[in-house]
Amino acid sequence: MMPEMDGYAVCEKLKADPKTKDIPIIFVSALDAVLDKVKAFEMGGVDYVSKPIQEKELFARVETHLEIRRLQKHLQERNNKLVATLQQLKQAQSQLVESEKMAVLGQLVAGISHEINTPLGAIRSSVENLADFLGKDIKTQLNFWQTIDHKQQPYFLELLRYPALQALSSREKRKLKRKLRNTLDSANIEHSDRIADTLVDMGISEPELSSILPLFKQPDGLDILDKAYEFFTLRKSTETIQTATERAAKIIFALKSYARYDFGTEKTEGDLIKGIETVLTLYYNQIKKGVDVIKNYQELPPILCYPDELTQVWTNLIHNALQAMNYQGKLRIDVEKNNDMIDVRITDSGKGIPSDILPRIFEPFFTTKVAGEGSGLGLDIVKRILEKHEGKISVNSVSGETVFTVSIPMITKEKADNSQIKELQISQ
Template identity: 50%
Template sequence: MLQPTHLVLDRRGNVEVLPTNTAAFGEADLDLVNQTIAHFFDDENPDNWWLVIQQVLDTRETFNFDYSLKVGGREVWFAACISVLSKDAVIWVARNISLRKLAESALCKKNEELANTLQELQRTQQELVQSEKMAALGQLIAGVAHEINSPLGAIRSSVQNIADFWVENLQQLPAFFQKLSPERQQDFFALLRRSSQEGDTLSSKEKRQVKKAVQRQLEAEKIDGADSLACTLLDIGIVTEIASFFPLLKDRDSANILQTAYLFASVQQSTKNIATATDRAAKIVFALKSYSRYDQSGSKVLANITDGIETVLTLYHYQIKQGVEVVKKYGNDLPSVLCYPDELNQVWTNLLHNALQAMGNKGVLTIDVKQQASSICTSITDTGGGIPPEIMPRIFEPFFTTKPPGEGSGLGLDIVQKIVEKHQGKLQVESAPGKTKFTVELPIKTSD
């Protein structure tokens, strides 16, 4: 162990007693008595050192600091302690700490390397999550394409219906309205207003029952052609409170008036279909945009858990409608969670994808989101075959999968677990024959 060097200095920084272990300064053979402290330093302002000595003497407080000297052409580090020895003298104790400084420098460098490695690992993990997300989207793309083509087809068909109506009827409409009496014109527009009102979609069986009921009412009023008139009223969407239309229905031109009203009602329905299909397509595009987004800011934001789940459900709509009943149990007034929404979407994607596959796209999928104390708990339960007990301990292992080649990378649940842990959350699984339940518990935070 290197011996410390002791210097006794007066108020002006002069050496009063022969220092010990002067070899540490590279001056073992010199008589240093009456030299000033500035002798040991290559300093542009030697007054700095005796000012420190004066400060120690004035305040009577010990002063600790590190400094370096050039000794034998190399840098040597010292830890110094200046303390009061007498009224006008201090003792300066210096210890060689070069080895410690080297160790600190090496440790600092190693920490920097570790920080860089951690940053690279985090970047790689983000890329892996994005890659897995895109892989899942690739498996969904056929269904998503169908979900987009369906509303586009509905729009195309509705536009064609509207165009056909105007081409076939535009010339006849002026003459039609000229023939109508004021009373019949009022009845005609009343038919259109009633047809535009929202009504429940009836099944084929219900339509037959309603048609018979309307027909009986018309026959009771001795209205001719009750059967065909009942069909037309049903097509227009008027199945209740038809008594106000009895005068119209008794008119000898009632069939022509009803048929024209039906054509106008078809145009109205076509515009509704276009609006509905447009909303559906916009919802799918928004879900795709939200799902595929890659936020590189690395910052958490406040987000609603159920919004993310709904985004993923939209993308899986094609698979779900094959035979899956979705039961949603969303709590009221759920608070937002400080999170990485894009990464949580990957959690919901993997869990929902696994659940649908486990059921073969046929069964009951239950999604339960509720607040428990300071957490949001999301449970996804399927009615599939369950996870065999012998493989349960391995389901979170990277690259472990029981799926056929090409249907899974074995990274899904591993990624889910890492994302949940990144959010300081918990992931639990329960399984039995006919039921598997994954629960994600995330802390409610508004700031880090």
């Protein structure tokens, strides 16, 4: 013992110093009481030897504790390396996911550009119509109402009341035009062909024609119809702008949601169906060419997950399904609760996956595509992402139908919070 310090104080001081805290300390004492031994261990001692001392025993104990210390140090170094390796693997997975995403975006960019240019073109055309209308002499536009005979004003307002007929085919429009023209001819109204054309564009069907038929017997009936048509195109242009801007906004939002990638360490609340719809929006240009999408969504609560990573799952599975069908066929997406799980099934009507390669499709670098078309990492990444969610993926395939089933735990924030509270109560 040191002057003014006993063995316990020396041990406590050594353990408090970062430079010496890892040195194994063995107490050698004439005291043999249980309380003395307990106190020694509480101070940080690794062993306690009571006098009289057997020299060989002491050396053996010292050697044992030095070996234990060496093993502990080696284990700590291995753990540190494993932690670093795990972090590198996470970064590598993040880079792989990002690489896959950029590859998909590269394939989609032409279609997305077309999908954005289409509503922009509609907006541009509609704005030109508005500018043309407003560019005319406003006084002339206002005076027109005053020049209409008060008996004809109700007909003018009636013409403006009808919405455009929705999605009539060319054949249906021709059929409707013939009916309107026949009605006009039966009433001995001149210019029946021109009037019928305008009425079809304005969404006026045969039953509605009877209420405005007297207008066309008036000398200025055609002028009133033409002016009503101008106002109709004005309204139609504003509706087109609204629809087109909503469509463009939806595409841009989907692209932004997809391009943003947050490789977070903490789960956040996510909407599975919203993620699936984002991917379908990005693939709209490919889908509209010949794919019939059937959706069967059961209402779901937001769940704790890694939303951006799940979006990558849906992207990969939907992309593969579309390619398997060569963008012609049926794509069915089912989302439903299954006890404490959520099942997402993506079914395509493609040629199917051969049975001899089906067991290998989730292997890293295995691909059924020709050289240059795929890295073979897509489904491996999908599997890893789902394992991170404590979920799973399976596949069944026959000729004419392939079904990928994704199962994810349905853990809501409320359920997770309640689980943490119970764990705290048990620990207390």
